[in-house]
Amino acid sequence: MKLFDVIVVGAGTSGMMAAIAAAQSGSNVLLLEKNKRVGKKLLMTGGGRCNVTNNRPAEEIIAHIPGNGKFLYSAFSQFNNYDIMEFFESNGTHLKEEDHGRMFPVTDRSKTIVETLFDQLQNDGVTIYTEVKVEKLLHKEGQIIGVALADQKLYAPCVILTTGGRTYPSTGSTGDGYKLAKRVGHTITPLYATESPIVSNDSFIQKKTLQGLSLQDVSLSVLNQKGKIIVSHQMDLLFTHFGISGPAALRCSSFVNQELAKNPAHAVSLRLDIFPEHTQAELNKNVQSMILEQPEKSFKNALKNLIPERLLDYLLTELELTDITAKKVSEIQLEQFTNLLKSFSITAEKTLPIEKSFVTGGGISLKEVQPKTMESKLINGLFFAGELLDINGYTGGYNVTAAFVTGHVAGTHAAEIAEYTYLPLDDI
Template sequence: MNKFDVIVIGAGTSGLMAAIAAAEDGSQVLLLEKNKRIGKKLLLTGGGRCNVTNSRSPEEIIAHIPGNGKFLYSAFSQYDNQDIIQFFESNGTALKEEDHGRMFPVTDRSQTIVETLHEKLKELSVTLYTEAPVKKILRNENQIIGVALEKQKIYAPCVIIATGGKTYPSTGSTGDGYRFADKLGHSIEPLYPTESPIRSEESFIKKKTLQGISLRDVQLSVLNQKGKAIVSHQMDLLFTHFGISGPAALRCSSFVNQALKKNPGQAVQLSLDIFPESSEKKLFAELQKKIQAEPEKQLKNSFRQLLPERLLEFLLEKNQLDELKGRQVTDQQLSDFISEMKDFRITANGTFPLEKSFVTGGGISLKEVQPKTMESKRMQGLFFCGEVLDINGYTGGYNITAALVTGHNAGKHAAEMAEYMRYVIDDY
């Protein structure tokens, strides 16, 4: 009979770490991957460089995981981002820190991270089956007993589901884990795209008026029905042919989707502050000084250093200032123009779909998962980790950190349980 202590389904970020942690704790581990290669999605992260974690404090990291980050406090108390850094560096992979605490391999290659994890699997004698899709998770009443592949059954008292979400389906993230969990009695919170470019049907978007314009360090806010900011992010932004992208848009996207869900059929208002570090009063004084210095100049020439040319022309035209000279502009007109730059409204009609987004929101309900061990509250011997859980964070190493932390804890606790439960499958 084919027996193991722990079976891990999915050789992505969380599954690789789960298999390693379980093996380090002394378990005989089987890692199953339906692709030909392991870590397929991990290879794509960080633009192919792999932003493997973030150096900030655990509290800051959790704050950057808006999708149920608080669930991770118990997990972080056992294994955190500093442990992740130590893991890679102690296994021969030097990391370097970049802006906002982002940690990358010194080689700037995602392949380095995957190879490190793969070498660790071999060192710990983890059994790896690739091209091995799981058809069913086996159970005996309320106890996990193994998995069924296409042509064989493999037994173990503990199974870890690490199958990822539904983004980048070409990497194998096709929602298998949700189906397994559902059949085993778990609730699945509705899935939605996060860290996704935002679509807009504004006329200036459709006409591609601002397409390709990139803005540095601006503030984008998602507004509620009363015009109050739900969330704001000060980062870079890019106008595209479909709407907006860039870090600020990606970070606001999950809130756009949640607002659309809350008010079906109603578009969501975004507010763009192009100069978040300057007050309207300060901007008024600066622009008035420019006008007074050259009153005969047209505004588009006086203000040419203020904004990218096409954006400046668009905003001047929108405020009927495009043909005016400085001396012709009233204080009220100048104030209105500044208000437009500080509160440029963009209507959001949605985001890219799940398969074209970076991260899956929603997933296995955390009410049914033990936060310390990642074990199911409904099925003994069943564990979860990574993106299959209803946890999602911003880009910047936060999602990978959550995946590695939950993977490590799931693997460690599955190994501990397997040590006491091997007898459960003796009759199967």
């Protein structure tokens, strides 16, 4: 009979941190992974450079986790983003700050982060089994007692599920943890894609009119059925062959999916403001002064450096102002043009599926999880961490931070509970 104090299922971001925290708290830990190697998905984060955390204050980090970030307050009071940075620095892995507080290893290689975690697992004496899949959770009398693999059973008074969501299934994130948790009575809230490119069937997308065009520092808003703004994000945007991508689109995607869930038959309206720092009146004034400078030129040539040429061509074509001389543009036409700059409509049909998104929304219902310990409220000794939980943040190091934080908290408390938990194995 193989007996451990803590078994961690899934050797991703949260799983490795959970195993390290449990081992450093004195537990005999087993880490199970179905891939050949640990940290497969972590190797892909940050474009292969690994955006390991974000150095902004905890309040700001939580504000950037729109999917139930407030659940993390208690966890952050025990272990936070600064502790993550300290963990890597103290292990000789130096980090550097980039835009918006994003932290990367100075090597610019995700491999450095995975190797640091792997080395720590080995130093702490964690037993690692790779290429193994957990078939079911073993429990008795409301107490976890271990896990069953295809060919053997492994026992422990505490099990931590850290199997990830359903994004990038090639990395092993195929939703196993949801099934395991559901079988022991846990509720899985509906899963949806977040941090995902947005698909549109608008004619200018279908005709690829703006494909490949990127806009800097624009504002994208998601509107509800009544036309009210639900959320706005001022960031960069990219037009693609299927719709829109880039940071602004990714951040709006979870809200698009939530609106679609409420009204599946209705596409979601988006509004693009190309000049979020200027009012329409200010834009009118700017455009008028450009006209006055070159009144004899075509309206298009007078506005040459206002916005990218392809976008300008498209907007002028839409308003039938392509061949007009600058001085002949009426006040109404000017108003229509600047209105398009401030309120360019895009229709969102859907986002790319979860499998092609960065983050999974939904997951283990937080009503069934203790925020202080990450332990199940339904089964003693069962813990959850990482993307499996119904928590999702924006890209920029926020999801990885949540994974490290919940992993550490789950590992620490599992080790504490394993110390004094009696395992009812007598008649097994």
